[in-house]
Amino acid sequence: MTPVPPAPPRPASERVAAVLPAALDHGLLCGHAPVVGFLDTDGIRASVAALHTAFGAAPDVLHTFAAKAASLVPVLRLLAAAGMGCEVASPGELRLAREAGFAPSRIVLDSPAKTRQEIAEALALGVALNADNLDELERIDALRADGCASVVGLRVNPQVGGGAIGAMSTATATSKFGVALRDPGARARVVEAFARRPWLTRLHAHVGSQGCPLELIAEGVAETYRLAEEINAAVGHRQVTSLDIGGGLPVNFADDGVRPTFEDYTRALTAAVPGLFDGRYGLVTEFGRSLLAKNGFIAARVEYAKRSGGRRIAVTHAGAQTATRTVLMPGSWPLRVGAFDARGRAKAGPPVAQDIAGPCCFAGDLVAEARELPLLAEGDYVVLYDTGAYYFSTPWAYNSLPRPAVHGFTVDGTGARFTTVRDAQTLDEIAAESGARHADGLLALTR
Template sequence: MTQTTPAAAPSTPKFAHVVRRAVAEGLLGEARPVVGFVDTDGVRDSVGALREAFSGAPRVLHTFAAKAAALVPVLRLLASYGMGCEVASPGELRLALDAGFAPSTIVLDSPAKTREEIRLALALGVAVNADNFDELRRIDALRSPASSSVLGLRVNPQVGGGSIGAMSTARATSKFGVPLRDPGVREAVVRAFAERPWLTRLHAHVGSQGCPLELIAAGVAETYRLAEEINESLGERRVTSLDIGGGLPVNFADDEVRPTHRDYVAALRTAVPGLFEGRYALVTEFGRSLLAKNGFIGALVEYTKEAGGRRIALTHAGAQTATRTVLMPESWPLRVGAFGPDGLPKDGPALVQDIAGPCCFAGDVVAHGRALPELREGDFVVLYDTGAYYFSAPWAYNSLPRPAVYGFRTTDAGDVRFAPVRDVQTLESIAAESGLGHADALVGLGGADGAPA
């Protein structure tokens, strides 16, 4: 099943105004041919909508999935709005701490935590969701009674997948969590809680893009039923909190935010009526739904050409920043806007064009056969709905530099204020990452002439 083909351009004029100002101020142009932008007001409004949707839950911690925008200034902005942070690696944990999140508001999820990762999280008081029974046994050995970490177990409710297999984490053979419907596993989960008084949380995450709300809610409902079963079996409220993950899909077809967090809560109330009664504290882990529509990528059109009767615009935004779109275009389509050299939206007759990137492989195309005003050298294209993942998951193919990212807000007077989020990666940094400091190491393994010793 494919996603809806996106429209050519958005209806809102706000981003168009920002593009014009970015070009005028030299933030986007020949010297900086690809740049990301984050709408800070939009992020604030998205967080507000999330909080409003869950306002009926007596106890809830909303964490932001760091993987969706692993940039310290973005994370610090979210921390200032009262969010917690979900992390899935030592690097993300470091970024969350640098961003100012209190350890008690950080949740560590990963299917392959090392002993050192677990030891550090327990020492800091970071919450940990164990992925499997072996990890629980590691925690048995590493945990100190003095640790303040909330400890949970991730379960796979095995309710099925959505339209994008790679984004579906509740299929029968998912690598994530303990598979609840496998023979004997549900009973083993109850025993694990019976043996560990410190184990007080259940965690589940069904998936994200391509997963309908009903499927996500079904996974939460199965987890809720398991919590009730554990507590009844043990004769006490051992499970006191549920981490219901995130995964709200994003509409890439047009400007409308759908589904909304309010829609999601309505689906949860239908599938799990008791979820909001206060017996369990809740944790959420939203990422894409908070950032996707609050960011865009601007890129210079370097050349245009004709091939096989098709116009191709060669730009600087390709697989190095829009990796998922290039490799899975049907699942991750992006809307494209056409702008002139002055940063103003182009008009004129629509021409079917391919929007290609700078990477050296034929498939580096971010939009195929898109009807847009004719693009020419020196124009700009804008890729919308790229505020999540497209800035923080770059591909180092061809040693292309990671692009600069700027945050912005528009004032009441209509001005645009920019602030740096990430500097463009320098060639010196690329060389250093590529082993420059060890340049002679392999030659040194041989003889004086480079031949094997």
Template sequence: MKDLWGAAITDSGRTTRTPSEARGRAAAGPPVAVRSPVVRFDAAVRAAVGQGLLSETRPVAGFIDTDGVRASVAALREAFAHSPGVLHTFAAKASSLVPVLRLLADCGMGCEVASPGELRLAVDAGFAPGAIVLDSPAKTREEIRLALALGVAVNADSIDELLRIDALRNRDSPSVLGLRVNPQVGGGAIGPMSTATDTSKFGVALRDPGARETVVRAFGERPWLTRLHAHVGSQGCPLELIAAGVAQTYELAEEINERLGTRQVASLDIGGGLPVNFTGDTVRPTYAAYVDALTAAAPGLFSGRYALVTEFGRSLLAKNGFIGARVEYTKDAGGRRIALTHAGAQTATRTVFMPESWPLRVGAFAPDGSPKPGPVLAQDIAGPCCFAGDVVAHGRELPELAEGDFVVLYDTGAYYFSTPWAYNSLPRPAVYGFRATGPGGEVTFATVRDAQTLDAIATESGLGHADALTGLGGG
């Protein structure tokens, strides 16, 4: 693969529920109750402190529960078990870390990617090209050319992109090719996470004048175009809205095949987007409830008439990870207690800027890593970034924090520590996977990503070109 990339390519447990228990009761079913995060993760926090993974010199790190990840994948598979021909892909943007992607590949997942970088990571992680799906609203010709050469599935985001594929496609390419449509079924509670609004930048807007006929004609002119893709949104989008978008896509596939007189559309990529409950311990909605909603909205979806592709990300990992951070200082200001920690906007960007949409639960731990006892006090949990709004939790009732204590941000296994923000040139935190092993529940860690060094920060900031601007002369 060297010619394609220009460089050589190298080839306490979270829960005790079984896959069938994770699926929940038939129909909508109740949420799947899991143990409190403190109970699930307190052994890992204590072990991380004991082994020096969290300390004064290592003040922040991310942690991933590998048993929890495997259980979430099992629950997803169980929910779709009655449907033949389903490829479950993981949205790489939710955790763009090669060891995490390789774990998911080992679980039998495929991978959905949305950039050349994510495609490279997916290949490095070991996903077969045929199990990788490329989605992006701004694919370059080079990106399309590479995907087709690898045999990666590609969902075109527009008619103009189909014209590019016309020019670049080799008829011998094994890539499955599809077209993304926007069913325009509306938005959820978080506007930026809603991708099926009237003016969404994604896909071909089906309800715009003439658009539906344009899509049918595009398929008629391209016998190799065999997949329809839609993704309604994620956090803040109710199941009924997501299911309505999938149903619209299913009906369009039926219309295309009927009008063309052949079953040209052979597969449907129904996206992902299952919301996560950030306010409590229960897993809701469940994958089983999602399948029930899809069945109600599009009864023929699981008949086997179409192969299916899913693209879940946050729902697989969020509750299987946490951020641990040391308390550096505490202070009082205007009658408010503030704990200054090393977990702020650089690791919890969405929560800092949209706290009502992305709330996080916080746990308090003593310097030895044990859950901190004592009476509670309303406290702000602030981060290290140099702007006033860098607060991850406001007025939380927690045991009084002090220097040397640790806080834990729960439900951060997706997006948070895996894709940090480089504000203030703060180093990327280390990330560790863990699982409970042995009869005594000992916790074993494995390094997923080393903490970024100051040398690496300087290199990324142009150290090797330090004299470039002064060398231009002037002044």
């Protein structure tokens, strides 16, 4: 029996309206839990279904989830159950993927700084890996045993240019990732590297993510496709059998709308590379933010409401420790903010310009400046929308602020139901993480 695909989720603002009061009733948001992350399980499953549908014309495709976008084992296990693989970029992420139950054959290891030990472990497990450079291929030569089950690829930088956010653009002329194809002699060296290694069967490229237009991403994929054709022609047979085209679909943070969609992306790919979905090459994708961002939010209590220099300021418990990119790069990562009262109901009233400040001890810890919202007061709540990816799953330990709890939810005819994804970090755990067991270590050196 074919499983019924999940229904498209309601807009994020509607989900928050249903979930926030219930979370307060359940005590998930309270005095000792003033900031919490929430994830919509149905929304995540619907996003995965939309991805699979958009690539339905491709006869051989492995969709992997970029673990860095939500490095939480229950999230990864949910994605594995929904038919995803997992892309990892460190030993820690590989461990999380294995804890989540991904088969090694559905895990792809990417990193520009793999050690020999990391490479050896991946090869022993049968995990696929993409070498970042030609020197790394030399290491794989020495470590790879006959009969190894790992698919091995080479990452190339098509150097097609950058998007609106330089830090998120990975196909610029000087990007640290991959073999720069347009550098003198580089293309010939890549072809020669494949000719010397019959087991090297995959090409990988990733142009960037937020701020990169679909046409730019598609151009990078097209350049990679052309290189695969060139390699296969040079070696005289079909050695390159798959293309890892990365992820990078941008997310709309301006409103509830999902745009661009995965369907928009596949249309752009088809226009740039007409043969991409004909089955000549297996495909691997590595989406992260586009699957999770719209399916999560942060809720935080307003601890104080004050005024400074004529500006109203709401001091909350969500700042740089959870919304790091937004605080440090507000022009590139603006977030929508919602205002709710102490019972979780949307606040009414005339909009007033307010700064939404966080708890971190530096002046720039502002999630939003001069944002027009109903006037916030002590005990109210703010919601940061579209934060299901990266925000609360990879917190910053500034001021030794504890990592917030994360809860999953579903909403049905009976209301909202919750489950714990990650417990809030305790003060004992902060002390242990900060070396409490070795408290006298430095003093010992002074004796």
